[in-house]
Amino acid sequence: MAVLSLHNVDYAIGSHPLLTDVSLHLHRSDRLCLTGRNGTGKSTLLRLASGRLEPDSGQLSKDADVQVAILDQEFDPGMTGSALSYASWADTATPDEPELQAARLHAAEEALTRLSVPFDTVLTSASGGMIRRVMLARVLASRAEVLLLDEPTNHLDIDTVLWLEEYLKRISSRDGTAMIIVTHDRAFARAITTRVAELDRGQLYTAECGIDEFQRRREIMIEQERSVHREFDRKLAEEEVWLRKGVKARRRRNEGRVKRLLEMRETYRNRRQEESSVRLQAGSGLRSGDLVFETEDLSFSYGTEPIVSGLTTTVMAGDRVGVVGPNGCGKTTLLRLLIGDLSPVSGSVYRGTNLQVAYFDQMRALLAPDSTVFENIGDGYDTVESGGKSRHVIAYARDYLFSEADLQKPAGVLSGGETNRLLLAKLFARPSNLLVLDEPSNDLDADTLDLLEELLLDYSGTILLVSHDREFLDNVVTGCLVFSGPATVTEHVGGYSDWRDRIAVQGSDVPESRTAGTGRPGRTGTAALSRPVDRVRKLSFRETQELEALPERIAGCEAEMEEIHQTLADADLYRSDDGGKVQELSARLARLEQESEQLYERWQELLSIEEGQTS
Incomplete structure (x- = not known):
């Protein structure tokens, strides 16, 4: 029996329908991951399920004694008092529920401790990230039968995300708590999901499976939909040609055919068009010097609090380096020391030549909130440089899913996902050879995150990346700088998972190696950071499509080669030809043989990656 259900719910914002005939049934112990593009209505669906919003039609049903707690994206304006009093629901406590209040207090203390929030934090003066963690603690301590969690991993470091899982x-398992979770963290979703639902163009699709299996089914469904649309479009085009012939269409016996054509036109107009994808392309700058950064006994502190102590390291051109550590340890400070925004207390930072830095700031300081999207992208110009070409801002902004109407919005009114897309658009519109990215994956949907990964893997410059997304780090970086203790930074080869695996084997966080000839502990050197890492790589969505298409392409090559072989075996060809036809066919055959060989090699390469990720 469902503990909470939505029945045939419709919801619109103004004249724009956001949800259409949506039904959802949540059962005890369900851990349902709600996915979908930014702006498809995931947060709205959670608010409808919580009762905070009323649907335009349809209904929410649940038993009267079923309690629902929601972690919303928006802050509660009524938050006052201390973190512990708010998280333990002291504001709602009644004398006749002492056991419930005691359980909530115990749960709130555990959650606040694990979320690194002091019990006596004053909410009216706390930072946004701190308030967000207190809101999460309150939901976890609620003892509600249903939890609705909108991006619960935001502002959490990796160790805290692992605890939350x-x-x-x-x-x-213990209490039968049911939950709906919206998250951009793929590793988190993979670890906890028992069911998946996707919002796509106003409609909801559910499946009793995990994230990876759902993604596989989704790709099949999308291709089937495209195939149906292609066949419909072909038939519609044929009927339009027939109608334009004019005379026959006016005969009475053809009136039914005309009526069907009009119905087809209406069906086409009402079709749910496939959503556009973000198209990312970073502008390549000048080639930097081979040496990008070299630090020597680098130390920095805020007052008497040390942040970095005695760091000696080297970053070379083309390295992709992740910076990992708990909240507040100094990851952003280290980035700013490397690029020169801050000066060390002691030690030195050498920066290489010809550096062109593109800095994705966690605080989004690069954006002017009162300026429009157009003004932020163009910086006073109507054109930007993208992929070595000059493009008008309107056309370039479409690659980041900004319409012409969106371009006139002030940047300050954009959602979190839109703000991050705008910052990426602004950064990638300018040539660079060093990307410094501080939490770029926050609020991006899964499809955009996949495309960002592919862009970073193809980027010819150097990358410094701070992220709490384990899968993002694993897929992108070749080495990590890890805050392994107070003010202590060590270097490790590979991504986040490689570092954790190494700790599990060694029993402590010690550096991977020493740089030859220096003898300094904690310094692995660029050769170690940038060498390939033996870890599982997954196929991207684009590579999966390529793998599926390759057998047909290979078969087409072989069929044409066989046809040419048969033609060349015909003696009459040589008697009737002056050599031109034979030469043309022979050249074509040579090209096909080369293409076939390349396709086979690519097929085997993608198959080996697929087998590696499923083994």
């Missing part, structure tokens, strides 16, 4: 699984 186990906590949610524990209360789901």
Whole structure:
């Protein structure tokens, strides 16, 4: 029996329908991951399920004694008092529920401790990230039968995300707590999901499976939909040609055919068009010097609090380096020291030549909130440089899913995902050879995140990346700078998972190696950071499509080669030809043989990657 259900719900914003005939049934112990593009209505669906919003039609049903707690993206304006009093629901406590209040207090203390929030934090003066963690603690301590969690991993470091995974699984199994979770963190979703639902163009699709299996089914469904649309479009075009012939269409016996054509036109107008994808392309700058950064006994502190102590490291051109550590340890400070925004207290930072820096700031300081999207992208110009070509801002902005109407909006009114897309558009519109990215994956949907990964893997310059997204780090970086203790930074080869695996084997966080000839502990050197890492790589969405298409392409090559072989075997060809036809066919055959060989090699390469990710 469902603990919460939505029945045939419609919801529109103005004249724009956001949800259409949506039904959803949530059962005890369900951990349902709600996916979909930014702006498709995921947060709205959670608010409808919580009762905070009323649907235009349809209904929400649940038993009267079923309690629902929601972690919303928007801050609660009524948050006052201390973190512990708010998280433990002291503001709603009644004398006749002492056991419930005691349980909530205990759960709130555990959650706040694990979320690194002091109990006596004053909410009216706390930072946005701190308030967000207190809101999460309140939901976890609620003892509600249903939890609705909108991006619960935002502002959490990786260790805290790992704790949250186990906590949610524990209360789901022990107490039967049901939950709907919206998250951009793929590793988190993969770890906790028992069911998946996707919002796509106003409609909801559900499946009893995990994230990876759902993604596979989704790709098949999308291709089937495209195939149906292609066949419909072909038939519609044929009927339009027939109608334009004019005379026959006016005969009475053909009136039915005309009526069907009009119905087809209406069906086409009402079709749910496939959503556009973000198209990312970073502008390549001048080639930097081979040496990008070299630090020598670098130290920095805020007052008497040390942040970095005695760091000696080297970053070379083409390195992709992740910076990993808990919240507040100094990751952003280290980035600013490397690029020169801050000066060290002691030690030195050498910066290479010809550096062109594109800095994705976690605080989004590069954006002017009162200026329009157009003004932020163009910086006073109507054109930008993209992929070595000059493009008008309007056309360039479409690649980042900004319409002409969006271009007139002030940047300050954009959603979190839109703000991040705008910052990426602004950064990639200018040539660079060093990308410095501080939490770029926040609020991006899964499809955009996949495309960002591919862009970074293809980027010819150097990358410094701070992220709490484990899968993003694993897929992108070749080495990590890890805050392994107070003010202590060590270097490790590979991504986040490689570092954790190494700790598990070694029993402590020690550096991978020493740089030859220096003898300094904690310094692995660029050769170690940038060498290939032996870890599982998954196929991207584009590579999956390519793998599926390759057998047909190979078969087409072989069929044409066989046809040419048969033609060349015909003696009459040589008697009737002066050599031109034979030469043309022979040249074509040579090209096909080369193409076939290349296709086979690519097929085997993609198959080996696919086998590696499923083994």
